Structure formats: structure tokens, C-alpha cells
Amino acid sequence: MNLLEFLIPTAEVCRRAGPQDRIVYSSRVRLARNLPSTPFPGHGKKADRMRAYETLLPVVKELPEMADSMAESMDHLTPLEKQVLVERHLISRDHAARGAGSGFVLNREESFCVMINEEDHLRMQALRPGLQLRQAWLAIDALDTVLQERIGFAFSAERGYLTACPTNLGTGIRVSAMLHLPGLVLSEQIGQILKAVNDIGLAVRGLYGEGTEALGNIFQVSNQMTLGESETEIVERINKVLLQVIEHEENARVGLLEKKAKVVFNHVGRAYGILSHSHTISSKETMNLLSLLRLGVDIGMLPAASRSMVDELLLITQPAHLQTLFTRREKLGADERDILRADVLRERLKGLDRPDHMALGGAGPALSGADI
Amino acid sequence: MVCQLCKQKEATVHLTQIVDETMKKLDLCEACAKQKGVNDPAGFSFAELLLGAAESPEATTEAVDELRCKRCGHTQADFKKAGRLGCSDCYTVFADALEGLLKGMHRGTRHRGKIPAAMRRQVEQEAILERLNGELSAAIVREDFEQAARLRDEIKVAKATV
Numbered sequence: 001m002n003l004l005e006f007l008i009p010t011a012e013v014c015r016r017a018g019p020q021d022r023i024v025y026s027s028r029v030r031l032a033r034n035l036p037s038t039p040f041p042g043h044g045k046k047a048d049r050m051r052a053y054e055t056l057l058p059v060v061k062e063l064p065e066m067a068d069s070m071a072e073s074m075d076h077l078t079p080l081e082k083q084v085l086v087e088r089h090l091i092s093r094d095h096a097a098r099g100a101g102s103g104f105v106l107n108r109e110e111s112f113c114v115m116i117n118e119e120d121h122l123r124m125q126a127l128r129p130g131l132q133l134r135q136a137w138l139a140i141d142a143l144d145t146v147l148q149e150r151i152g153f154a155f156s157a158e159r160g161y162l163t164a165c166p167t168n169l170g171t172g173i174r175v176s177a178m179l180h181l182p183g184l185v186l187s188e189q190i191g192q193i194l195k196a197v198n199d200i201g202l203a204v205r206g207l208y209g210e211g212t213e214a215l216g217n218i219f220q221v222s223n224q225m226t227l228g229e230s231e232t233e234i235v236e237r238i239n240k241v242l243l244q245v246i247e248h249e250e251n252a253r254v255g256l257l258e259k260k261a262k263v264v265f266n267h268v269g270r271a272y273g274i275l276s277h278s279h280t281i282s283s284k285e286t287m288n289l290l291s292l293l294r295l296g297v298d299i300g301m302l303p304a305a306s307r308s309m310v311d312e313l314l315l316i317t318q319p320a321h322l323q324t325l326f327t328r329r330e331k332l333g334a335d336e337r338d339i340l341r342a343d344v345l346r347e348r349l350k351g352l353d354r355p356d357h358m359a360l361g362g363a364g365p366a367l368s369g370a371d372i
Numbered sequence: 373m374v375c376q377l378c379k380q381k382e383a384t385v386h387l388t389q390i391v392d393e394t395m396k397k398l399d400l401c402e403a404c405a406k407q408k409g410v411n412d413p414a415g416f417s418f419a420e421l422l423l424g425a426a427e428s429p430e431a432t433t434e435a436v437d438e439l440r441c442k443r444c445g446h447t448q449a450d451f452k453k454a455g456r457l458g459c460s461d462c463y464t465v466f467a468d469a470l471e472g473l474l475k476g477m478h479r480g481t482r483h484r485g486k487i488p489a490a491m492r493r494q495v496e497q498e499a500i501l502e503r504l505n506g507e508l509s510a511a512i513v514r515e516d517f518e519q520a521a522r523l524r525d526e527i528k529v530a531k532a533t534v
Contacts, residue, residue, distance in 0.1 A: 018387020036460050039444045043458040119456075141486070148488045153462030157495040160483030162460040166473060171485035201479075 004309050004324060006070045007088070008110055014311035016128020023246050025178040025218070025311075028090070029126045029136040029235070030057045031144055032120040032163045032172035036154040041102070041117040052121050059150050060105045060114050060122075062110030065092035065143055068108040075100040089127070089178075091115055112143065112315060119164050120172070122147070126185040131242060133175055137235045160227060170227030175238050179245065182295040186264070193248055194219070197241060201225055216287035216314065221225035221245070257360070259274035265357045268296035275313075276349035280338040283319060286345065290314045293355075300353040313348060317341050375401035441465045501530050 018024070034040060035055065039048045053073075061071050074082070074095070082096040095118045102117040115123040124147075126140035147153075154162040160170035168174070184190040194204045203224045206214040221242065223234050256264050271292035274281070290313055297307045303337055316325055322341055323332055332340065373383045381401035439448040442465075446458025452468055463470065474481045487495050504527045511520040 023431070034460055037443055039459045040457065042443060042454075042456060043446060123469065144486075145489070148490075152490070155488055155491055156460075156463060156483075157487075157491070157498045158482055159463055160485055162463050164456050166455075166457070166470060168479060169474065170478065170483045225478045227474060227478035228482060228484060230485045233484075293482075 003070070003072065003077065003084070005213040006106075006129050007084070007110075010050060010312050010321065010325075011308070013088070013110070014308045014315060018128060019068055020246055021130035023180055023249050024131040024242070025129075025180060027130065027132045027136050027177045028089070028125055029133065029140050030123055030125040030174045031140055031161075032168045032174075033122040033124070033144070033147070033151075033161060034154045034163060035121050035151065038121070039117065040119070041120060041121060042113055042119060042164055046101060049119070053101050053103065053117055056151070057103065057105070059147065060116065063146060065112050065139075066105055066114075067105050069105050070108075071101060071103060071105040073103040074098045080320050080324055081167050087315065087318040087320055092118060092123075094118060095123075111139070120168070122153075131177060131239075131246075133177065133235050133239050133242075134286075137175070137231060139172075141231070146296050167224070168226050171229075171234065172217055173226055173231050173234055174222055175235050176220055176222035177242055179219050179221060179242070179249075180217060180291065180294060181219055181245070181249050183249045183256060183293050185217045186267070187256055187260075189248065189252055193245060195218050197221060197245065200237075200241065202238065202241060214285055216291040218287075218291070232372045236243075253295075253299060261357075264295070264299070265301070265355075267292045268299075268301050268355045269357075272296070272349070272352075272355050276352075277344075277346065278342045280335070281342045281345065282338055283317065283341065286317045286341060287314065290317075296355045300360045301357055302352065307350055309348070309352065317344065373399050375399065377401075380401070439465060497530060501527065504530060 018026075020335055035052055038044070041049055041052070044052070053360075057071060060066060061069065077085075082091070085091045085104070086093055086096050088110075090106060090110065091114045092115070095102065095104070095115050098117065102115075104113060104115050105112045111127055113125050113127065124140055124143060126136040126143070128136045129141075156162060161172040163169050163172050179192060181193075184193055197204055203221045203222050203226055204214075205222070206218070221238065223238055226234075273290040275286070275289050275293065290310055293302065294307065294314075296302045296312045297304060297310060302310075315321055319337055322337060322344065326340055326344060375383045376399055378401060381403065383399035384402050385400045385405035386398070440446070441458055441462045443461040444458035446462050446465075448469060449465055451457060451462070451469065457463060457466070471481065504523055508520055508523040508527065511517075511523055520527050
């Protein structure tokens with residue numbers, strides 16, 4: 001089956017709504033599971049890995065949740081296709097680097113994606129738009145229970161589910177949410193918030209997980225500890241912290257509009273200007289400017305209906321999406337990509353009216369030196 | 373002061389942390405500190421460092437490094453180097469080295485989450501066994517041999533049903 005035909009079209013993916021999706025892009029709960037007394041994927045020989053893959057693949061495919069799904073071995077995908085999956089946050093960057101003996105099973109709704117032979121034999125994820133950590137946990141819990149009956153995972157009464165890395169030991173759970181926090185960044189409160197989040201044992205990372213930059217004011221918050229407390233305790237704690245971060249972000253936006261409205265208008269207006277008029281633009285600059293455009297939508301300078309369009313632009317201007325959607329050539333150089341990206345942005349933004357600060361409630365804040 | 377890791381360069385990064393209620397100190401040169409990610413607050417590098425290098429030299433004798441998992445061939449040295457286990461059996465083989473590592477890494481060292489349905493009975497049995505063994509040791513210490521004999525019989529029965 002062709003991957004690009006199977007995947008939900010970008011416009012549709014970005015129209016999916018969820019609770020708190022002004023600030024929370026998506027929620028994910030992942031469980032790590034392993035076969036007992038079988039070398040972990042990173043340690044075993046290729047034959048071990050192949051055997052584990054052959055054992056797991058049919059069982060995962062037979063799950064009722066996976067009735068309509070796509071399963072593929074990593075060596076059957078082109079580098080570009082793998083990168084598309086990474087850009088959609090369906091598989092990890094580590095997994096994309098793997099070949100024969102590793103694979104994935106993805107359901108049609110893209111609400112479940114199971115990686116086989118990543119760092120662990122199974123990394124199963126439930127994905128939901130907006131803030132839906134509890135729902136994602138319940139969904140993956142049910143899937144795990146069925147798989148457990150059919151496979152029997154490595155488990156010890158004392159240590160829980162046994163994983164390749166001791167950092168995942170116990171519950172094997174990683175609960176994470178992707179947040180858009182331009183208000184906290186612009187008001188320079190982000191460092192303080194991230195430090196507080198870190199201090200309570202949660203990790204904050206960039207858009208593509210471990211060791212990546214927080215481009216486009218997007219931050220991924222997740223638990224680090226997996227042993228010594230239950231899954232529900234972990235989910236509830238993160239949920240509570242996220243609700244507080246959301247509140248801080250909302251307050252920061254209100255504060256910015258009260259005290260520094262001109263700065264915000266200027267950022268949004270310039271972002272629109274550059275994105276709709278450039279002829280070559282890097283991925284990094286695009287992401288940072290699209291973040292400001294999204295803020296413009298949230299505060300009412302741009303129509304609310306255009307948020308999904310801005311989100312779609314964020315997705316389709318990523319390198320692999322750009323190349324698969326807009327050119328038949330397999331490999332573009334970075335310079336060629338930057339030109340193509342600018343072309344796509346100019347074309348798409350023709351349909352979006354200029355940001356209008358007068359559209360905000362009232363006549364807009366009065367102009368004074370103190371605003372700037 | 374010389375770096376404890378490379379033992380060549382001057383140590384400029386000094387770390388102190390309480391591990392198992394004892395104070396552990398670590399002196400590293402800048403290159404080693406960077407390589408081990410000491411500046412990265414998101415990592416658990418300190419715990420790994422302690423296990424890998426800062427543990428008192430007497431404790432990490434060659435014999436311990438040669439500890440090997442019969443199932444997958446992973447050695448303790450492999451574990452220290454990669455920070456990963458080779459298979460699920462490794463958790464039993466390297467249990468001693470793991471205990472300290474897990475303390476610094478997680479909220480606790482005992483699983484408190486989901487238990488597979490098929491394991492629930494066994495987990496309960498193991499908990500009972502653990503309790504009985506504890507009581508048995510206590511009985512022996514206070515030389516209550518009558519009680520010890522009773523406990524020994526109870527343990528025998530419990531073991532048979534696991």
C-alpha cells in the first residue's frame with residue numbers, strides 16, 4: 001500500500017479539533033513493552049530481531065483497533081516517506097533510522113501507531129488532538145490489555161514491565177503533549193515556566209522530541225519517571241501541570257495585549273508580510289513566523305477559521321512534506337527547498353486577508369509610547 | 373585536581389549530590405562534563421555517571437564488570453557503557469547495579485502500576501512470600517525457633533502454590 005495515499009490529507013489532519021487546541025496541538029500516551037527472555041532490538045542479532053518482528057506483527061495487525069490499518073517494514077520505505085511519518089509525529093526519529101526487522105502499524109484514523117522493534121520490541125502509542133491525555137491513556141491501556149493476553153510481556157512483580165532502558169522501567173509509560181506557547185515566549189516568562197515544569201520532574205523538549213530545538217514556540221512536555229507510581233497518577237499530574245501552563249499562557253497573552261499591544265501587532269503583521277512575500281525562506285524562519293500568525297488567529301487579528309490553514313502550512317512546509325507534495329523529484333537541495341517553500345507560502349496566503357488589529361474587541365488599545 | 377574520568381585534564385566542573393544518604397562528589401574536566409551531558413538538566417546523567425565512573429574504585433572490580441547475562445551475553449560493562457539492558461533477564465543478573473541507579477532515576481524502585489491479569493495472582497503470592505521471609509528472619513534473630521518453624525512450613529506451602 002502506498003503510504004502517502006493511506007495518510008489522512010494534510011488539510012483534514014489540521015482540521016481535527018480537540019479540547020484546549022488553541023494551545024495544545026496534540027496529546028500522546030506511549031507504552032513500552034517487550035517479549036520475555038528475548039534480546040531487546042538494540043542488542044540482539046538480526047535473526048533475533050526478525051523473529052520478534054514476525055511474532056509481533058500479525059498479533060498487532062489482528063487487534064480490533066487495527067482492523068483498517070497500514071503495516072510496513074522500515075526497509076520498504078524511502079527516506080522521504082520515513083521523514084513524512086516523523087513530521088506527522090507518528091514514529092520517532094530513531095525509528096525512522098531503522099531498516100529490516102523494524103516496522104510500524106498505523107490505523108486509518110491515525111489514533112494508534114505501534115512501532116515494532118524500536119528501542120523496545122513494542123512501542124505503542126495512542127494519539128489525540130488537543131488535550132486528551134486521559135482518553136489517550138484509556139485507549140492504549142485497552143489495547144495493551146488485549147496484546148498482553150495474546151503475547152505475554154516481560155514483567156516482574158518488583159520492577160514492572162521490563163524495558164531496554166531503565167529510564168522506561170515499570171509502567172513503560174510516556175505521557176506527552178505538544179504545546180504552542182508564543183505568549184510566554186514573547187513576554188519572556190517561558191524560562192521561568194519551563195524551569196518550574198522541569199523541577200517537578202517533567203521533561204520539556206522541542207518539536208521532534210529528545211535533543212531538538214523548540215522551533216515555532218512549540219514545546220513538548222512529558223514525564224521522565226516511570227517507576228514507583230501508577231499510570232493514572234502520572235497522567236493526572238501532567239494533566240494538572242498542563243492546565244496551569246495553559247492558564248499562564250492565556251494570562252501572558254492578555255497581559256501582552258494590555259501592555260504591549262503594538263509589539264504583538266507588529267510581530268503578527270511582519271510575520272504575515274514576510275510569509276506572503278518572500279521568495280526563499282528556511283524551514284526554521286517559516287516555523288517561527290507561522291507561530292506568530294497562529295497567535296494572530298488566536299487573538300482575533302485573523303479569522304478563527306484560518307487556524308487550521310496556518311497549522312496545515314506548518315506541516316506542508318516541513319522538508320519531507322514539501323518534497324512529496326509539491327515536486328516529483330526525489331531529492332531537493334536545501335536552497336531549492338527554501339525557494340519551493342516560499343512559492344507554496346505565497347500561493348496559499350493569497351487566500352488569507354491581511355491581519356487586522358482593529359478586528360480585536362473595542363477600538364483597540366490607544367497608541368502611546370509606553371506601548372512599545 | 374585531575375578529572376576523574378579521563379584522568380588527564382584539569383577538573384573544572386564539580387558536582388555534589390546526595391545518593392543513598394551519602395554525599396557523592398565528582399570532579400570532571402570541561403570536555404568530559406560536556407560529553408556526559410552534565411549540563412543537560414533533562415538527563416539522568418549524574419546517576420549514570422555515578423554508576424559508571426564515580427562509584428568507589430574498590431566497588432567496581434573486574435569481577436563485577438565480567439558479570440554476564442547467560443540469556444543474551446550482555447555484560448555489566450556493556451550495561452554501563454550503553455546504559456541499556458540486553459534482555460529482560462538482565463534485570464535479574466544486574467539487579468545490584470540497578471538498585472542504586474533506579475533510586476536516582478525514578479520516584480520509587482518498586483512498580484506500582486498496571487499488572488497483567490495473568491500475573492496478578494503470582495504477584496500477590498510473591499508479596500506474601502516476601503512478607504513471610506521477612507518475618508522468618510526476624511524470628512530467627514530473636515531466637516523464637518517455634519515461630520520460625522511455623523513460618524518455614526507456611527513458606528513451603530506458599531512456594532508450592534506459586
